[in-house]
Amino acid sequence: MTETVGLSVEAVTVSFGDLTVIEDVTFGVDPGTVTCLIGPNGSGKTTMLRAVAGLLVPDSGSVDRPSTGTRPVGYLAQAPAFRPQFTVRETLSFYGDLVGESVDTESAMDRVGLSGVPDRRVEALSGGMTRLLGIAQATIGDPGLLVLDEPSSGLDPMMSHHITETISELADDGAAVIVATHDLGAVSRIADDTVLIDRGQIAATGAPDELLAETGAADLEDAMSALVSHESGEVATRVDGTGGSA
Amino acid sequence: MTVREAGRTALVFAQREFRTLLRTRTIAVLAAGYFLVIVGLVVAAGTGGYLPLTLDLLRPVEVLVPVLAFAFGYRAIFADAQRGELETIRTYPVSRTAFVGGVYLGRLAGFLWVVLAPLLVGAVLVATSPSEQVTVISAHETVDSPAIYLRFVTLTAVFGLVTLAIATAVSAVARSTREALALVTVLFIALVVGFDATIVAALSGGIISAGQVEPLLIFSPNSAFRGLVLSVAVGDVYTRGAMAGSPLAYSIGLASWFVVSLAAAMRTAWRT
């Protein structure tokens, strides 16, 4: 195996019992680039990200993460949550302490726009602010790989835009970034590459422009509709499925 | 990961747990309630010596310390897991040992103080109680020695270590609030009543003989604790002709519960 610099996902299959959620997925993310994972609800994006973050072990295939940085991977969960009794700054300090180096929590807060509320308790944060805190947490310790599940969900357009800018900057600093999102506008702005997942399998890959070109669609939304196989308005589930993995 | 790093990480977790305890109101209420019960009992019973104090507190401590331990510990790991934060934590370079060890230490730092505080206050009350000393009459040292009580407090701390370990294991094993509460309830009943009642039932049912009681008691942390207090702290002043059992066996029993509980917690905190 060659030394991994970015993220390399090789023929990964993940099953929960009889249910195969991810099937034979292969892709890579180079350092300094942003890859967006898109696909309908229930297509397996979150499961894919969890496998990428090392939170679950694939049934087959391999995930090779970059070995740079004091922390191999920064992760933003789809629904980030933190101890409600702690303030924003304390939460970030805790994660900084886990990394083990003196971490600049101020700049981490600054980066996501939380510097105005360092002493607010987590229980008093809105859903959007909690997500910002989650993003700040993910960036702590300069991980070589950033795994972000729906980073702009629930954010206002201004903040959403700011976050995507921030993600681009993180990639520019050399991190390999993989983002699962439904915000296709953001995808077209920041994605160096996209991976379209449908029912656990890769339906298409390539830069947003390539996807548009491939389908001849005017925008990514149309391109995605063209590339996935189900009827519009239907939640994608596997044929034999008794439930999907979100 | 080196031991040194693991220790440092554990302390980070301990700090987080300790701070959480300090900021959880229900914990404060519980601690205050426990304090009042113990100190109130000392006052209500009119306890005037260390041996009586030890005998007075043995039973309440045996019941209340597990309650406290469960209250302090049962959500520690499981709340992180339920919230989803455990997944975030797992993306950091931490081992399960450091994580569980840290959680345990942090909770212990709050829990043991709460357990010991009223016991220390009780001792102060006895030491400073306006005992009806009649100064014209010579007093002498009775069997009532502070050493008895010091030993009792030490053993109570050990009992606290063990019950908190059990609570930590529950918090690691449980996957839902309902499951955690059920586990805690079942364990509490087992500790306080179940083990001993089973032995009594087995004895009266003829399944075991009286000679087999002592080795069986080792399996119950409460009995092991009680046995240690009776054999090591109180001694034959109270037990007189009866034998409380082997302190070594009881110690092994408590140590086993401690080790097995923490090992179970470390093993089940998350799958790798």
Add this chain to the structure above:
Amino acid sequence: MDVKYALVALLAVLAVMATGFTVSPDVDRSVQPVPFDETLRLGLSGVDVLQAEDAGYSIPQAQVFYTQYQYVVGYYGVDAAADHLAARGTARQFGRPIEVLVTDYTGAKPTLAAGDYLVANSSINISWVPARQAHFVVESRARTPGGPAVVPFSSPDAARSFADEYDGRVVEWNELLARTDTQRTDPGEQRDTIVNNRSAWADESVRRTATLADRPVSVVVGEDAPNLSTAIERAEPNTTVRLPPGTYDVNLTVDKPVTITGAGNETHLRGPGTGTVLEMRASGSAVTDLRVSGVGPNGTRSLAEVGDDWDERIRVAYGRGDSAIRFENASGSLVSGVHVDTPATGLIVHNSSGTVVRDSTVRGSEEWVEGFMGVVAMYDPIVVQNISVQGGRDGVYTHRTPGIVVRDNRMVDMRYGVHEMYTSGSVVANNTMRGTNAGVIVMTRPRGNVLLGNDVRRNDIGLSMSGSASYIADNVVVDNGIGITFGADRSVITGNVVAGNDLGLRASTLLPSNEVARNDIVDNEVQVQPLRGPIRLWTEDRGNYWGPLPGRDADGDGTLDAAYYPTDDIEGALLNASGTVTLRESPAVGMIRNVQSAVPGLRESGIVDTATLAQPVNPEQLSKLNATHP
């Protein structure tokens, strides 16, 4: 707050606590002897000790250090220590003895003085020796004012030679303990022995003195002689001088054994209003059926010319006051049918063993501070029966009259009905006391007194007992301020009805060594109040009846299954305050109770009855009282 500090501080505290394992909780057995007068003393009575101290007699002593009792208990008499150690209940209440020290006579050159009293010729050399290492001379001629002496020696040779010289034998400590064990008698039997012996003696005295009233009449005043003084001069010894109805001015001393008899209240002896009216100085004197007044006003004599001797001072102060009739060295005399009006004392009976005062009345001052005693008895036992004393200071005052019998009398409106000082072995029975400061009060440190079957109501204090080995039995103590107060040790309080008092029972001894059982203690505003010392167990196989307490008697033995804590706030209110029984049944209270019965000697004061009676001991008596809880 940094968790590290919390953890480090915890470690520090635990390290301190763990030092408990470095010191042994075992009691240091090398106790140091303490000065004897700083112990809680049991054993010989106060008068015996005072007498011994006065005469320079030596009393072997013991001091015992108990495992569960913080005070050193001292014993006058080594045998007293052995008795108490072997007694039932001692171990339960005090724990085991850590050490027993006894006085060592090895270097004290012990000899016997006149009367075979033990004397230490070199008392400064008396030291303490552990009983296990001592050798005891028993059954020798040596005695103390309290009885045969057991004399301890550290040296076997010294013990041997003392035993040889005074006809004793040497035993070891265990033998001494075992020996008392076999000699120990049931307290009830001891009481019966005292009561039976003294009653028989009193009956005999009454029977013997009754004949004095039947002496032939030799002189009739007014017929054979002009006045009483001349009549007595003319009368043959052992005859009767008769006083027909009339008033006689009298102030005289009679030195011959005669009976002076009148015609009842119509015969009136009138004193000059100073001093004593009639002084009888012969054994077998009698004064019957007449009235006496004109007694001097002074109850006591000035002590200005009296020395420091404690006994002499009392003898003069109390025994020389103004009285209606005074008996001096007049054993076996009789007062019967005499009615006395006195601002001071009614009758003084001094050194007159077996004298009987009966069927008479004494009326004293209205305010007790202005008057004095109804009957003063000193130095010898007498019988006082069926007299009525109203007003004055004390109905019967005793000073060193061991074995006095006071029975069937009525004492109303005075300070103390019966007031015993330095008096052991007395029987005060079937008396009625009303409106006194105290019905019967036993002071000093006597032993073996019995208060039996008295009816004591509406007094400030009903019965008050001090001393040791005494008995308060079968009395009816009702509607007093305090029913029974006892500062006595190793005494028995049983069979009493204690009802309707403000405070039923008050135990004021530091040493919890009394048996309080089988009493009916009901409807007192406060049932019991112990003053000092550790918790007391008021149960001897069976406990007391405290009213219809809630509880079960599962085994049908007549006692409730749950222990009762009458001094407890909750339990004390069980029968008065609604809801307290609900509270009592709570696990919290149960837990408190559960622990209270362990190691009683180390606990603060309180009373526990572990076998309360389901039914009263004296149901008829209670229903007669119309008590709400018959």
